[in-house]
Amino acid sequence: MRPSAIRIEAQRMQHARKTHSPRIAIIGAGMAGISCADALQRYDLAVTLFDKSRGIGGRLATRRTDGGDSFDHGAQYITTRSADFSAFVDRLRQAGAAAEWQPRLSTDASAHHAWFVGTPGMSALLKPLTQDLDIHLNTTVSALERSGNGWQLRTADGTLSESYDVVISTAPPVQTRALFAVDPAMQASLDAISMAPCWTLMATFTAPIDVDFDARRFDEGAVSWMARQASRPQHGGNQQGWVVHAGAEWSAEHLELTPEQVASLMQQELSRAIGMALPQASFVQAHRWRYAMTTQPLGQPFLASADKSLFAGGDWCLGARVECAYQSGAAMAAAVAKRLLTE
Known part of the structure; x- marks a missing residue:
């Protein structure tokens, strides 16, 4: 309405x-x-x-570190399909709480609806x-x-x-x-x-990861998504910060591990997914979303x-x-x- x-x-x-x-x-x-x-x-x-x-x-969440970095570690963006929700998001944009996110995408990315994010983070939306x-x-x-x-x-x-x-x-x-x-x-x-879980990795590296995209979705393997935080509106301070989501199957298999164990494993899986060694991390943390995504509504x-x-x-x-x-x-x-x- x-x-x-x-x-x-x-x-x-x-x-x-x-x-x-x-x-x-x-x-x-x-x-x-x-x-x-x-x-x-x-x-x-x-x-x-x-x-x-x-x-x-x-799940419209932002994690801030003692060092001043921030990570949107839950929902990565929102899209609008209906007129009602478009008007709702426009209201948030006019209030300065939302903006369009236009990251560089991997070359295999398909066309998509406009992506909107909270500013300065998803928790502000x-x-x-x-x-x-x-x-x-x-x-x-x-x-x-x-x-x-x-x-x-x-x-x-x-x-x-x-x-x-x-x-x-x-x-x-x-x-x-x-x-x-x-x-x-x-x-x-x-x-x-039914809802599926998702483990999320938040990491700040001491050097850039040598990739030509800001966001990428993976169709197979342990990693399902990665996004450079500096590419998000008003996120400029965290230049080498990335959020990485594990896939539902991997997350379920490792659901009861500690965040420390998962952070280590996800760094290995990320390195494997992008085909290169990762720079040293100055900050790393994992977060478990036990009920992340609806699989049977x-x-x-x-x-x-x-x-x-x-x-x-x-x-x-x-x-x-x-x-x-x-x-x-x-x-x-x-x-x-x-x-x-x-x-």
Whole structure:
């Protein structure tokens, strides 16, 4: 739904508001959660977000080192296919939080949609949308408890939240399933979804890697992707920094190794993939994304309980692109607003 259409619909729905002011909790402050919260605020609904991480964005992530280097080590870029998401990204670009990335690609690269990235890093992409949001970071929601017609959230430290009319989870399916133990039907649907892991290597080298590209995708082997960080908008300080993604199969086979073990192995695999020895690294670190990419999506924008008090969504509903997370979040916002303001 276009922003203008949301405003018109919100104005119409405000006339139907009941005396009780509904409250909504969203678990997860990535693209799905924040796009959902952003849309719900346009309906003048009270939203509180909870995320276990210390920052927003989820897989829209940037790692900064003590030495001042930065690495976009999660989602590498976003593309736009729909008019709604194009308008959403344009809004972020106008706010200075996104820019087009035009790296030199390997000669075997095929044509692609325009790539957009967060500026100065992927973690900054959603920040313009969070200024008026109530977000609780470093907060792990471990269970839901019934409270009249609503729900209270139990956090890992034992704290019990106030009551919410609707709870939305945008966590990965496995984590959402654990939270929604109160709804076996939703759990059964979540069981059908599959996501693949990804190990990521972040490395700064003492000399340039002698390649003629800034980004390359690999169709076979342990390495699936590598990108020079200095080629990304506003990333200029990290001249010899690279982010390398391992393929899903390799990542799954090495899933439970330590980051130190994986960092060593991935350097060997990268050397093999590009056919040359690597320069010495001044910084190296590996990060595991246990739920990195959807391999078997739900096939619909979201899940909802029979009474529409519980919702679940994310990129895993529709596919593997960031736009899928946005579409799921927007669809949940429309469904929740309809339930709270008109039913």
